[in-house]
Amino acid sequence: xxxxxxxxxxxxxxxxxxxxxxxxxxxxxxxxxxxxxxxxxxxxxxxxxxxxxxxxxxxxxxxxxxxxxxxxxxxxxxxxxxxxxxxxxxxxxxxxxxxxxxxxxxxxxxxxxxxxxxxxxxxxxxxxxxxxxxxxxxxxxxxxxxxxxxxxxxxxxxxxxxxxxxxxxxxxxxxxxxxxxxxxxxxxxxxxxxxxxxxxxxxxxxxxxxxxxxxxx
Amino acid sequence: xxxxxxxxxxxxxxxxxxxxxxxxxxxxxxxxxxxxxxxxxxxxxxxxxxxxxxxxxxxxxxxxxxxxxxxxxxxxxxxxxxxxxxxxxxxxxxxxxxxxxxxxxxxxxxxxxxxxxxxxxxxxxxxxxxxxxxxxxxxxxxxxxxxxxxxxxxxxxxxxxxxxxxxxxxxxxxxxxxxxxxxxxxxxxxxxxxxxxxxxxxxxxxxxxxxxxxxxxxxxxxxxxxxxxxxxxxxxxxxxxxxxxxxxxxxxxxxxxxxxxxxxxxxxxxxxxxxxxxxxxxxxxxxxxxxxxxxxxxxxxxx
Amino acid sequence: xxxxxxxxxxxxxxxxxxxxxxxxxxxxxxxxxxxxxxxxxxxxxxxxxxxxxxxxxxxxxxxxxxxxxxxxxxxxxxxxxxxxxxxxxxxxxxxxxxxxxxxxxxxxxxxxxxxxxxxxxxxxxxxxxxxxxxxxxxxxxxxxxxxxxxxxxxxxxxxxxxxxxxxxxxxxxxxxxxxxxxxxxxxxxxxxxxxxxxxxxxxxxxxxxxxxxxxx
Numbered sequence: 001x002x003x004x005x006x007x008x009x010x011x012x013x014x015x016x017x018x019x020x021x022x023x024x025x026x027x028x029x030x031x032x033x034x035x036x037x038x039x040x041x042x043x044x045x046x047x048x049x050x051x052x053x054x055x056x057x058x059x060x061x062x063x064x065x066x067x068x069x070x071x072x073x074x075x076x077x078x079x080x081x082x083x084x085x086x087x088x089x090x091x092x093x094x095x096x097x098x099x100x101x102x103x104x105x106x107x108x109x110x111x112x113x114x115x116x117x118x119x120x121x122x123x124x125x126x127x128x129x130x131x132x133x134x135x136x137x138x139x140x141x142x143x144x145x146x147x148x149x150x151x152x153x154x155x156x157x158x159x160x161x162x163x164x165x166x167x168x169x170x171x172x173x174x175x176x177x178x179x180x181x182x183x184x185x186x187x188x189x190x191x192x193x194x195x196x197x198x199x200x201x202x203x204x205x206x207x208x209x210x211x212x213x214x215x216x217x
Numbered sequence: 218x219x220x221x222x223x224x225x226x227x228x229x230x231x232x233x234x235x236x237x238x239x240x241x242x243x244x245x246x247x248x249x250x251x252x253x254x255x256x257x258x259x260x261x262x263x264x265x266x267x268x269x270x271x272x273x274x275x276x277x278x279x280x281x282x283x284x285x286x287x288x289x290x291x292x293x294x295x296x297x298x299x300x301x302x303x304x305x306x307x308x309x310x311x312x313x314x315x316x317x318x319x320x321x322x323x324x325x326x327x328x329x330x331x332x333x334x335x336x337x338x339x340x341x342x343x344x345x346x347x348x349x350x351x352x353x354x355x356x357x358x359x360x361x362x363x364x365x366x367x368x369x370x371x372x373x374x375x376x377x378x379x380x381x382x383x384x385x386x387x388x389x390x391x392x393x394x395x396x397x398x399x400x401x402x403x404x405x406x407x408x409x410x411x412x413x414x415x416x417x418x419x420x421x422x423x424x425x426x427x428x429x430x431x432x433x434x435x436x437x438x439x440x441x442x443x444x445x446x447x448x449x450x451x452x453x454x455x456x457x458x459x460x461x462x463x464x465x466x467x468x469x470x471x472x473x474x475x476x477x478x479x480x481x482x483x484x485x486x487x488x489x490x491x492x493x494x495x496x497x498x499x500x501x502x503x504x505x506x507x508x509x510x511x512x513x514x515x516x517x518x519x520x
Numbered sequence: 521x522x523x524x525x526x527x528x529x530x531x532x533x534x535x536x537x538x539x540x541x542x543x544x545x546x547x548x549x550x551x552x553x554x555x556x557x558x559x560x561x562x563x564x565x566x567x568x569x570x571x572x573x574x575x576x577x578x579x580x581x582x583x584x585x586x587x588x589x590x591x592x593x594x595x596x597x598x599x600x601x602x603x604x605x606x607x608x609x610x611x612x613x614x615x616x617x618x619x620x621x622x623x624x625x626x627x628x629x630x631x632x633x634x635x636x637x638x639x640x641x642x643x644x645x646x647x648x649x650x651x652x653x654x655x656x657x658x659x660x661x662x663x664x665x666x667x668x669x670x671x672x673x674x675x676x677x678x679x680x681x682x683x684x685x686x687x688x689x690x691x692x693x694x695x696x697x698x699x700x701x702x703x704x705x706x707x708x709x710x711x712x713x714x715x716x717x718x719x720x721x722x723x724x725x726x727x728x729x730x731x732x733x734x735x736x
Contacts, residue, residue: 050584050644057642059643073639077642079638079639079642081635081639082633083630083632083633083636084632086628086630087607087632089609089630090593090628090630093591093609094582101587101588102584
């Protein structure tokens with residue numbers, strides 16, 4: 001597990017998402033990257049249903065195919081619990097309506113976000129070209145680049161920047177906002193999830209904003 | 218004729234043998250002495266005469282056969298060539314000997330001149346050899362001792378080097394008797410296992426910060442490679458460097474130079490290549506460090 | 521058991537051991553060593569020293585309005601390996617009829633990162649009670665035996681100042697399996713037989729226990 005940077009890739013109006021994905025993939029293959037399977041990062045959200053608590057809580061449950069036996073639970077205050085996959089069952093227990101009793105947490109329908117696509121490797125770099133799907137609609141592209149041997153972002157940022165710019169242009173002028181605050185600490189898989197959460201929230205916002213305007217999309 | 222000759226020769230040899238046997242018998246009898254307790258002197262004399270007669274007979278026989286032999290011809294087939302053997306006087310042996318003697322004299326003389334300047338250079342490396350040439354001659358034959366350093370000595374040197382190099386932290390384990398295994402870690406960048414024999418570096422394995430130096434059974438893992446391409450490349454460079462710095466006469470300096478060079482990998486990910494000025498090249502940062510001035514280079518940019 | 525709802529989905533989609541068959545009993549402190557010897561002989565790895573554990577267990581409760589059933593999560597933190605944290609959900613133990621040889625309850629185990637206590641607090645859980653469990657762990661095949669002494673924590677937050685809860689050790693025999701299997705009950709019953717008369721491992725009805733305590 002090394003340092004990961006996640007960037008959204010703009011999809012121009014005149015092109016479809018698939019076309020843009022194809023272009024990026026072709027470019028990666030020209031650079032010498034080879035395919036190494038598929039990947040996914042998904043997120044489901046649960047809302048608390050507690051009268052006694054002062055405020056409503058939102059809990060995001062993440063899976064990342066890079067850590068297949070782990071699930072990440074992120075609260076809306078940013079706290080993240082890393083646990084075995086079975087922790088999800090505990091959350092489901094809380095969301096379960098049993099014998100007419102109410103549940104403590106409730107799954108938010110139509111809130112599932114997923115980024116999935118092809119995984120590439122080039123030397124020690126891992127590149128993932130993900131199509132973001134919100135409630136089974138294509139919403140955009142997220143590109144994840146990982147430099148696996150290094151754990152300190154400030155050490156390898158310049159190297160990663162050069163590499164990312166070689167196929168994505170100037171999108172990666174600065175490190176992702178989440179990493180910026182912790183350039184000198186050891187990078188953990190949790191930091192990847194936090195980056196995805198930020199992007200997923202943006203996509204959701206864009207979705208809820210654009211839905212009334214173009215209901216057909 | 219030849220057959221006759223051969224038969225006669227065989228006959229002669231037989232008679233010679235008979236003659237020798239009878240003569241030996243006479244002398245044997247004489248040497249043993251005649252002991253006569255019964256006063257039978259006559260019988261003894263008779264016997265002596267009989268043996269002398271046998272000698273005489275044999276001799277006559279031999280003489281008879283010998284007269285029948287004629288001398289062998291000296292002209293055996295190959296011996297005729299002896300005449301064309303070159304005369305020693307006629308070969309230029311002497312002048313050639315003189316020539317080579319002069320040559321070897323000259324070489325000896327020149328070697329004498331050369332040893333002066335060469336010796337001065339040698340003194341730079343082996344400062345302990347300063348002193349009388351006699352002493353130097355003796356010391357030069359001292360075998361390298363780097364491999365035989367005691368454990369206490371190795372411990373001391375390693376702790377000293379550890380303090381001297383702020384970026385490196387080292388620890389010693391001895392899983393296999395007295396040979397030390399050095400675990401070197403360089404910040405949060407990489408780790409290495411260095412196997413020592415005495416103070417001489419025998420083996421280096423480089424791995425990433427997050428990779429485990431221990432195998433599953435809890436032993437230090439000397440052999441497995443790193444998962445990451447970049448550390449495998451560093452490993453190759455480090456192995457080459459151990460050969461570059463190898464010096465069995467001054468193993469401490471060799472270890473120190475190696476570690477000093479190795480220290481330069483703390484900028485493995487952050488330093489750009491000294492030649493092309495870039496960080497990234499074909500999936501790797503600059504993984505090669507110059508052995509003298511530790512400048513970073515990509516594999517393909519090496520000077 | 522639950523065939524509907526998300527729980528059912530998980531049960532059917534993922535193979536995860538979710539049902540715990542268990543028997544409980546207790547042994548006086550004075551006879552504990554004899555039992556440990558017995559168990560070392562009966563269980564696997566007899567040649568090794570028995571594994572010990574020293575855990576701090578915090579039980580969290582989530583309680584809402586009367587229309588919401590209270591939910592308990594057990595967090596265990598090993599004091600021997602302080603980096604290891606563990607969350608466990610335990611359902612209500614079902615006594616069942618005579619045919620069922622053991623108690624059965626739902627059980628979900630998950631290892632978690634060290635911020636689990638804060639995380640559960642943020643989720644709306646409150647600490648219900650906590651205790652220290654210290655003891656020995658054995659296994660024979662898939663059967664797990666723990667002999668543990670429970671301690672009361674005198675000062676909240678301090679795991680050093682403790683006081684034993686009783687003069688005896690708790691003995692638990694359990695098997696976690698994905699579904700109800702008759703064979704497990706048989707095996708456990710047989711094993712329990714071998715520990716008699718040192719310790720009686722039985723189906724202890726928790727509800728009746730609670731009622732008798734309350735009536736006292």
